Amino acid sequence: MALSLPPGLTHAEVSFLAEMETVTIVPRQRLDSIDLLSGKTPSLRPPHRVDLSLWLALLLKKQRRANIVPPPWLHPASLSEIVQRETKENPTAFSEPPPVPSRPNIHQPGIAARQNNNETVQLSPPFQASCTADAPAGYLPYHWMEVAEMLLTFAGDDMISLGSAGEIRGLLRDLTEVRAAKMRDSTKTLGADGENVGGVVSLRGVGAMELAENRGFILGVVDGMRRIGASVEATRREQEEEMGGPGGGGGGGGRGDDGDDDSDEDMGI
Amino acid sequence: MDIDDILREVDPTFHSIPKEKQDLQELTRAWIAERSAPELLPWPPNGLFERINDNIKSQIEKVEEMTGDMDPRTNFALIVIQTELERYKYLVRSYLRARIAKIDKHTLHYLSTDNLRSRLSEMELAYATRHQALLHNHYLSSFLSSFPPQLQNLNDAAGINMVETPDLDAAVFIRLLKDVFVEGRGVDSDVTMDGRESDIVILRWSDAKPLVEAGQAELV
Numbered sequence: 001m002a003l004s005l006p007p008g009l010t011h012a013e014v015s016f017l018a019e020m021e022t023v024t025i026v027p028r029q030r031l032d033s034i035d036l037l038s039g040k041t042p043s044l045r046p047p048h049r050v051d052l053s054l055w056l057a058l059l060l061k062k063q064r065r066a067n068i069v070p071p072p073w074l075h076p077a078s079l080s081e082i083v084q085r086e087t088k089e090n091p092t093a094f095s096e097p098p099p100v101p102s103r104p105n106i107h108q109p110g111i112a113a114r115q116n117n118n119e120t121v122q123l124s125p126p127f128q129a130s131c132t133a134d135a136p137a138g139y140l141p142y143h144w145m146e147v148a149e150m151l152l153t154f155a156g157d158d159m160i161s162l163g164s165a166g167e168i169r170g171l172l173r174d175l176t177e178v179r180a181a182k183m184r185d186s187t188k189t190l191g192a193d194g195e196n197v198g199g200v201v202s203l204r205g206v207g208a209m210e211l212a213e214n215r216g217f218i219l220g221v222v223d224g225m226r227r228i229g230a231s232v233e234a235t236r237r238e239q240e241e242e243m244g245g246p247g248g249g250g251g252g253g254g255r256g257d258d259g260d261d262d263s264d265e266d267m268g269i
Numbered sequence: 270m271d272i273d274d275i276l277r278e279v280d281p282t283f284h285s286i287p288k289e290k291q292d293l294q295e296l297t298r299a300w301i302a303e304r305s306a307p308e309l310l311p312w313p314p315n316g317l318f319e320r321i322n323d324n325i326k327s328q329i330e331k332v333e334e335m336t337g338d339m340d341p342r343t344n345f346a347l348i349v350i351q352t353e354l355e356r357y358k359y360l361v362r363s364y365l366r367a368r369i370a371k372i373d374k375h376t377l378h379y380l381s382t383d384n385l386r387s388r389l390s391e392m393e394l395a396y397a398t399r400h401q402a403l404l405h406n407h408y409l410s411s412f413l414s415s416f417p418p419q420l421q422n423l424n425d426a427a428g429i430n431m432v433e434t435p436d437l438d439a440a441v442f443i444r445l446l447k448d449v450f451v452e453g454r455g456v457d458s459d460v461t462m463d464g465r466e467s468d469i470v471i472l473r474w475s476d477a478k479p480l481v482e483a484g485q486a487e488l489v
Contacts, residue, residue, distance in 0.1 A: 002373050003366035007439075008305050009489075016359070020297070034346045035331075036353050037324050039289035059352060063345070097467045122446050123286065124467075124487060127294045199453030200462045201471045203442075211442060211469070211489065222440035222471060229456030236457070 008215045014208045018146035019055040020126040024069040024133035031065065051132050054147065061155050068155040071130075072137035073098075074148055076163045079171040081138050086178045094182060094205030098130045098139035125208070140175075145209040148172055179207070183214050187221050296321055298487055300364040305488040307439040307474050309371040309379060311388045318390075321361065328354055368393065376401050377424050377432045437475045443486040444469050452476060 009017070027044035034041045042050045049069065052060075060066035072078060085095050130141035141147070148168075151158075156165055186203060203211075226233075299313050312318070328350065335347050372379055372389070376397050379385045386394060405423060413421050425431045444467060445451070451464040453472040464470065469489065470477075480486040 002370035003363065004370070005304075005367075007307060008442075009301060013304070013363075016356075017297070017301075019356075020293075031345070034349050036350065037289065037321075037328055037357055038293045038353065039287045041349075055352070055356065056349065059349065065345075100466060122484075123294065124444060124446060127290065127297075199455030199458070199472055199476065200451050200460045202462065202464070203469045203471065204465070204467070206469050208489070215442070218471065219440045223436075225456060226438060226440075226473075233454075233456045 006216070008219070009208075009212055011209065011212050014143075014212045015146045015150075017126050017208065018143040018150070019053065019058070021054045021131045021141070021143055021147055022051050022127075022129045023054050023057045023071065023131050023147075023151075024049050024051050025057050025060060025066040026069060027060070027066045029065045031060075049133065051129065054131070054150065058150065058154050061158075068151060068158045069133040070151065070159050070162050071132065071135050071141075071147070073131075073135060073139055073141065073144070074151065074159070074162060074168065075137060076167050076171060078137040079168065079175065082140060083171060083174050083178065086175065086182075092182065092185070094179060094203065095140060097205050098128075098136055098141055100128075140205070140207065143208050145172075145176065145207050179210060180213075183210055183218075187218065292317060292321060296360055296364070300360055300367070302481070302488040303364055303367045303371075305441055307441070308435040308437060309368060309375075309388055312390045312393075318361075321357070325354065325357055325361070369396075371435070372397050373400075375433055375435055378434045381424070381432060437478075438473045440471055441474045441477055442469060442471055442489050443477050443481065444489045445480075445486050447485045449480065449485045451480065 026049055027046045029044070029046065031044040033043040038053070041052065041056065044050060044066070057066065057068050061068055073082075082095050125142035128141075129135065130139075131143075131147050135141070149172075152165055152169065159165060159168065162168060183203075183206070186201065295313065295317055299310075299317075303310055332347065332350060332354065335343060335350075372393060379389060380397055380401065389397060408423070409421070423431065445464045446466065448466050449464050451462045451470055451472065453460050453462070453476045462470070470486075477486065477488075481488060
């Protein structure tokens with residue numbers, strides 16, 4: 001009864017999530033609005049484009065009731081630009097994630113504020129529309145690998161407008177390989193080379209499937225390093241405490257930006 | 270209603286997020302978080318789970334009504350509704366099972382203090398208490414009763430604590446939802462990082478927890 005999977009999403013769960021991404025379709029048949037648990041679907045009137053969840057779009061596609069509009073980032077020009085950026089311009093980091101949807105601010109003309117800024121709920125992938133026809137080109141969304149794979153497999157004929165499937169798949173493979181190498185290299189910053197082992201590592205721009213693939217390995221390295229270094233860490237915290245800084249404590253801080261505060265307190269003592 | 274609200278209503282770029290979509294996102298986030306966090310997280314507040322369960326129930330009733338008429342046009346709508354229903358049911362089931370797995374693993378720990386007990390839903394609490402009682406009785410009748418009385422406890426805290434606890438320092442991945450400072454403890458140094466929105470960060474769960482609870486980050 002209880003779930004026997006290890007912590008962290010598996011590949012199948014990640015692709016289930018990716019199916020919640022929103023895509024744009026061009027309906028080929030009329031279909032009235034359907035009352036779903038996630039809200040009413042827009043009524044389909046060909047040839048008006050609508051945005052729908054990917055799982056529904058694929059269902060309509062299989063029934064030949066709609067065509068899927070490929071997201072701009074899947075265009076070969078966009079993909080090769082990203083490959084270029086990943087290999088030449090910034091060979092160590094992942095390329096930037098898509099910008100947060102924003103709109104002009106009424107009070108401060110010229111400065112865009114994020115959409116729905118005053119909402120308490122904030123959308124994040126897969127609910128952020130990053131695979132629709134309006135999505136910006138040149139940025140890989142969080143679920144890029146799964147969405148690209150599903151679109152090419154189940155809606156390959158709709159992707160023809162972009163270029164040959166072979167070309168797109170080739171570029172996607174290049175991306176996968178370049179980024180997999182970066183993922184492996186990231187373990188160096190995790191402290192696997194025996195140098196300074198810090199507490200925070202940023203993998204900005206990484207994709208969901210890439211995380212799922214490497215989760216076990218990376219978390220294993222981080223947790224392993226922590227166990228090996230547990231006594232070193234305990235000694236360091238003791239020393240910091242003796243030196244008068246509030247250092248180790250529960251909150252964490254103590255180094256870096258907090259350095260000034262610490263020395264101020266020292267002066268006080 | 271002030272001028273901002275009026276402007277917002279006529280602003281075509283502004284879509285407020287519908288309630289149903291918010292609920293789905295919250296359920297999805299809760300599920301991902303429960304699947305990734307090393308410890309049991311609090312039961313979702315504001316009756317989210319109960320609301321979703323009620324919706325699922327009424328949707329099932331609707332499907333039963335619709336299967337009556339065999340009009341081919343409603344037939345496709347039925348397929349769509351059922352597909353979505355299955356997706357929701359999967360989410361709910363996987364979420365509950367992930368929680369039960371954690372409760373089973375560290376039952377005594379989650380029953381030990383009121384604070385920890387409050388994370389469990391009513392049903393989960395009843396399950397955990399009864400399961401533990403059954404287990405204890407079984408152990409008693411099969412072997413514990415032949416031990417000396419002072420060794421019969423299952424939750425001795427003297428000396429080495431017998432109650433196993435989840436590893437709160439296990440590493441997790443989080444996505445930042447706001448621009449915040451991220452503080453993380455490391456082996457050789459403690460780091461403060463100037464985090465930007467949509468950064469994906471690896472750090473210890475004990476450091477990530479305050480950010481996640483404040484809604485500044487989510488587990489991925």
